[in-house]
Amino acid sequence: MMINARKLFRDISDLPTIPAIVSKVITLLDSQESTPDDIADLILSDQVLAARVIRVVNSPLYRSSSEINSVKRALLYLGFKSVREMILTSYFIEGLNQKEQPFDMKTFWMHSFSVGAISRRIGNMVGYVDIEKAYLVGIIHDIGKVFLGHYCREQYGQMLAGISNTSYTTYEAEYEYFGTTHSEVGLCLAQRWNFPSPYCDVIFHHHTPEMATEDPLLTSIVTLADFFCLSHVAAGTLAQASIPGQSEECAWNTLKQLSNKPIASGLESFLSDLSDAYEDLSREIDQIFNIMIT
Ligand SMILES: [Fe+2]
Ligand SMILES: [Fe+2]
Known part of the structure; x- marks a missing residue:
């Protein structure tokens, strides 16, 4: 692939x-x-x-x-x-x-900043060593979408229209439409830009955290932050409500194993702790969004 x-x-x-x-x-x-x-x-x-x-x-x-x-x-x-x-x-x-896109770029940035902020929060909750790094990779995890959206604009737009109101994720649909995913093209872009290898690995494996090799804890943090944002935060056209799948369960197990602090016993209560913190975080996200984007 x-x-x-x-x-x-x-x-x-x-x-x-x-x-x-x-x-x-x-x-x-x-x-x-x-x-x-x-x-x-x-x-x-x-x-x-x-x-x-x-x-x-x-x-x-x-x-x-x-x-x-x-x-x-x-x-x-x-x-x-x-x-x-x-x-x-x-x-x-x-x-x-x-870059012109078949989706709303503001929605995309809002998702990116939300995943960044939630990754930083999860990084804090598990005592991750470099929470600024968690924040940064959270922001850049979906760069491949911008690439696919721009360079395959028409097809990507058709794909998004085809899966709206279905339970299909963009990740699954991308395989069918392009024979590749935003994770793989994101990796190509990150390597082209000489991003450090743990950043590349998170971009490559945020939907397949079980395959992460560089920093599995960091990848799991971003996988769960991404899931939280897609299921708990309204994010317009990129949003897909979902229940935890295999990759989220796997990320959760890694998080439990590698956490440096005691954390909630189940994924559900962990996510509900995050929801409680979200109100504060959303103010911070709005602020960053306004400085960076508008
Ligand atoms: Fe993604
Ligand atoms: Fe994402």
Whole structure:
């Protein structure tokens, strides 16, 4: 099946890009040995990137009390992980947002940010080591949909119309229509953009968490966050109410096994704990959405 995804990819000349500097900054931010000076120098070598860091650090989302006008201060104020998250998210949005789609992009972003925020919350609940990473991969988990939607627009639109009001998921329908899925094409895109391998693995396996090899706990977090959002959060045309299937059960078992904190005994009560937290989260999601998208 991966062959079909690669074939689709090969035939496209105007693939969305993110600047090479972004991958460099992400790698440097992930490295233990980097200092704020190293990273500030690299960010400053790209004026667009530097301006973006300053703009976002001064946005209401990060609530700094006084204006921050140097990249190094922004790094110290936000921390490396938040800067990594912010840079990748904003370029990701920019790279994909102008692509015409057969579905509503606002709905897509709302789903993406919701899965990001819920992934971070689940990451907290299970004591995951890097909750900012959980947030980031949550946001980018469905990038393959934007690719398929744009480059196979007519067929993808027909597919969505064909499955609306049915119990079919887009994932199942994609196999039938394209012989591949948004997970597989998402992997191709993530590799093309030089995303770190755990990110690629989550994108590839968020519907098949039992196959995850890099970071099974992270993949399970995103699988459950995705399920929660599709079943509990109204998300317009991309929403499909469902009951937990095999992949959610498998993600739940992994979560229980690998959690660093005690968690609810059953998936149902775990999801209902999440629902209780959702009201607070939805305010945060709206805020991020407004800064990033509008
Ligand atoms: Fe997905
Ligand atoms: Fe999703």
